[in-house]
Amino acid sequence: MNRRKIIVASGNINKIKEIKKILDGLNLDIISKNEVGLKDIEVIEDKDTLEGNAIKKAKEISELVDGIVLADDTGLFVDKLNGEPGVYSARYAGEDANDLNNNKKLLKKLEGLNLEDRTAEFRTVIAIVLEDKTVKTLTGVCKGKIALERTGNNDFGYDPLFIPDGYKETFAEMPQKIKNDISHRANALKKLRLKLEEVLDNE
Template identity: 55%
Template structure:
């Protein structure tokens, strides 16, 4: 039986591998948009929410392909900053994907705030659109605190600043193996796996 293709709306091969690992065992072949010749498809993420951005990216792919497609959006929501950086996490300091600048801006915003008031949560929203254009949305979140300085060299984004609840190390220090079990994206992907099992059974 031929595996059904699942095209991920990302150019980040690291993210594709992570999704492959979690969905292992399902009759699905996970590929990136580049693998199906749509590497240059850029979608402006101007939604007000993670859901809007994920849906926008997924629909842009679904309109061009007959495969299942998947898009996600993630953000760090800091309670005392009214949920900032939130949907703007990857461009918080004004430049897309400059982790260092984004981390520095976050630390500036939280200057003089004691640790007990530095509560935050990482959230991920994943949108899956099937071949018959039905959408499924799944969520994942991971609560923790924002540290006073970056710690650890692993991960990306705000990982060196974020210590998940129940741990005394940041995602930057904990490393891939633990992060991939407890992170917001890992939880959302586990929920996606359950949704995909149902979709595969029905079909």
């Protein structure tokens, strides 16, 4: 049986590693867009939903390659802020903002609220475009709360602020292995594995 190819619409090495780990054992070769000569192609994420951005990225890359294309988008949705920062999570404090700027803005907006009122959820939406251009999406969620202050050394995105339900430490404080088992991205990727097993079985 010929191996199928998945092109990930990202050049992020850590993201590729995580996808390879969860999809290990399937009859698939997983490669980044950089490896197929698309390093300089950046899709503008201008949709107002995670699904819209993930689908747009997957479709645009799909027009340039042969194989299954995978793209994702992630956002943090805070209940007391009507879902902010949501689809704008990466640029919450402005187009040129960094993770620290975004974290500070979120803490400022939640000033005065106790931990119990800081409920939130991380969401990752994965879109795949199959060889016949069929589009499928899968969503992974991790519920939790926003901490009163930034803690932890794994300083990525909102990880120093997000305490997942059932834990006392933030994503940035816990071992990477635990985070990778319970995160929104991991939950979406587990669903992706099931969907791809189904696709491969129907060959």
